[in-house]
Amino acid sequence: MAILVxxxxxxxxxxxxxxxxxxxxTAMGGDITVLVAGHQCGDAAQAAASVAGVSKVLLCDxxxxxxxxxxxxxxxxxxxxxxxxxxxxxxxxxxKNFMPRVAAMLDVQQISEISAVEAPDTFVRPIYxxxxxxxxxxxDKIKVVTVRATxxxxxxxxxxxxxxxxxxxxxxxxxxxxxRELSKxxxxxxxxxxxxxxxxxGMGSADNFKILEALADKLxxxxxxxxxxxxxxxxxxxxxxGQTGKIVAPELYFAIGISGAIxxxxxxxxxxxxxxxxxxxxxxxxxxxxxxxxxxxxKAVPELTAEL
Amino acid sequence: xxxxxxxxxxxxxYVKVRVKSDGSGVETANVKMTMxxxxxxxxxxxxxxxxxxxxxxxxxxxxxxQQCQETLRTAMAMGADRGILVETGxxxxxxxxxxxxxxxxxxxxxxxxxxxxQAIDDDCNQSGxxxxxxxxxxxxxxxxxxxxxxxTADVTxxxxxxxxKLTIKLPAVVTSDLRLNxxxxxxxxxxMKAKKKPLEVIKPDALGVDTAxxxxxxxxxxxxxxxxxxxxxxxxxxxxxxxxxxKVI
Numbered sequence: 001m002a003i004l005v006x007x008x009x010x011x012x013x014x015x016x017x018x019x020x021x022x023x024x025x026t027a028m029g030g031d032i033t034v035l036v037a038g039h040q041c042g043d044a045a046q047a048a049a050s051v052a053g054v055s056k057v058l059l060c061d062x063x064x065x066x067x068x069x070x071x072x073x074x075x076x077x078x079x080x081x082x083x084x085x086x087x088x089x090x091x092x093x094x095x096k097n098f099m100p101r102v103a104a105m106l107d108v109q110q111i112s113e114i115s116a117v118e119a120p121d122t123f124v125r126p127i128y129x130x131x132x133x134x135x136x137x138x139x140d141k142i143k144v145v146t147v148r149a150t151x152x153x154x155x156x157x158x159x160x161x162x163x164x165x166x167x168x169x170x171x172x173x174x175x176x177x178x179x180r181e182l183s184k185x186x187x188x189x190x191x192x193x194x195x196x197x198x199x200x201x202g203m204g205s206a207d208n209f210k211i212l213e214a215l216a217d218k219l220x221x222x223x224x225x226x227x228x229x230x231x232x233x234x235x236x237x238x239x240x241x242g243q244t245g246k247i248v249a250p251e252l253y254f255a256i257g258i259s260g261a262i263x264x265x266x267x268x269x270x271x272x273x274x275x276x277x278x279x280x281x282x283x284x285x286x287x288x289x290x291x292x293x294x295x296x297x298x299k300a301v302p303e304l305t306a307e308l
Numbered sequence: 309x310x311x312x313x314x315x316x317x318x319x320x321x322y323v324k325v326r327v328k329s330d331g332s333g334v335e336t337a338n339v340k341m342t343m344x345x346x347x348x349x350x351x352x353x354x355x356x357x358x359x360x361x362x363x364x365x366x367x368x369x370x371x372x373x374q375q376c377q378e379t380l381r382t383a384m385a386m387g388a389d390r391g392i393l394v395e396t397g398x399x400x401x402x403x404x405x406x407x408x409x410x411x412x413x414x415x416x417x418x419x420x421x422x423x424x425x426q427a428i429d430d431d432c433n434q435s436g437x438x439x440x441x442x443x444x445x446x447x448x449x450x451x452x453x454x455x456x457x458x459x460t461a462d463v464t465x466x467x468x469x470x471x472x473k474l475t476i477k478l479p480a481v482v483t484s485d486l487r488l489n490x491x492x493x494x495x496x497x498x499x500m501k502a503k504k505k506p507l508e509v510i511k512p513d514a515l516g517v518d519t520a521x522x523x524x525x526x527x528x529x530x531x532x533x534x535x536x537x538x539x540x541x542x543x544x545x546x547x548x549x550x551x552x553x554x555k556v557i
Contacts, residue, residue, distance in 0.1 A: 067472065070437060070447050093468040096433050097449050100402065104438035109403040109522035112432045122526065127430050128325045132334050135526040174446035175476045178462075182470035189469065195556075219557065230486065237452065237466050237487050244346075244426060244486060246468070252556040263321060263428075269534065273554045275546065290537045291549055303543040308557065 001030030009044035016192035052158035067177035115151030129266035150249035193222035202257020260285025346424025355387035406438035
């Protein structure tokens, strides 16, 4: 068996989730090759070469891989796909974008967001916002799989794999990358944070998120939000934790002014410790919380920030 | 320009799903069904583009049981012009969905396909990207805006950590994210009007597509339950528990 892991990176470092994806690949069993494609991403390839379990890194460096556009990424992966039994990527915005395209072009039914590996062809994946877990077996000759990072402990350092260069495939020209507007923040990324402070509709306004930010800064935490808070325009969509946003599992998760809709619970219920603060004693969020406090958040949050 | 929009009939996202006791799936009998929320956003986008004069005709397609006709009627009440139901009682996985849609695209030649980014039942997030791959068309998944300029479209995609801007050639496949728009409510007069709009029912065989599943579901289980938590009286007690009991701060 030979497994190709496609790495998400920022040219210098691997993105959070890639080492978990390599751990998932290790659980599938087989020789692991990591593909690092991008523009001026040699450092990221070196970073990949040091992850435990990796036996080879393929570095493909060309300007048209800079934005990791789906059309060019798929064309590149397709060119080498027949050497592998498994093609694996993190189930992040990166992997979700091009992996189904790869699968379709290989005539393979992708297995999305696996949370466990049962056998090289059998995987567990959450469905219905994590309200059920399906165990599925693939009959395809190549398994195309995306990995939910929170299901696997990150692989550590330990390898010194060789880095080989891979020739780029011609630009498909179907799509032109025009740029990115990234939210600027000194806080950790949601998917990598040890502590997350999330707010919901109960926050009432964008301005009120400042009290959560103060708490987050005191704790060195990331700030997240429920879909209701995003829908209400309090915060940008990339703050969203939930079925259709980010899936997180930090050591400590604060759900503040969040009622606990199914779709939000789907994104955070694997957190190690969950704290919920809500003035509604009947809020469904309390059913998943380890500690809950029935109190007005506008009183409790500043008090909490002061107390820490 | 003709637009093809897809709609999936799913269990209402606000219903608590129950796993069947035999582990074969989730209970769907006598459960409230609705249009997948992301498909609703896709339909709304097509209707707004028609209202803006960019789109001339909206074809809406669904794949599934006979009851999907209701979902198509809802899309037509929102403003779609006609519907096609590819009727089957069997499970249709995303690759097969993409193949069925490819066959319909070949017959209908739309200039743009708008789909929801994800169905909230199987949470696969695949069909749009797969259709683009099978057609060899550009794709823009998870869009929060789209502006058509002749034979290209400027799109904004929701990515981890922010937004990405692309210009894609048309025809293309795009999939809707949450902030693309807020779908309208259907009105009674429009529901009545939608009943008169054309709705064609065809079988997957008629399109020459093999829809046999590639993934076998071995079992479906309830997720593990979290242990019951503790109610704390005030902030002081919370901080003390986090420090001494949970030891996370």
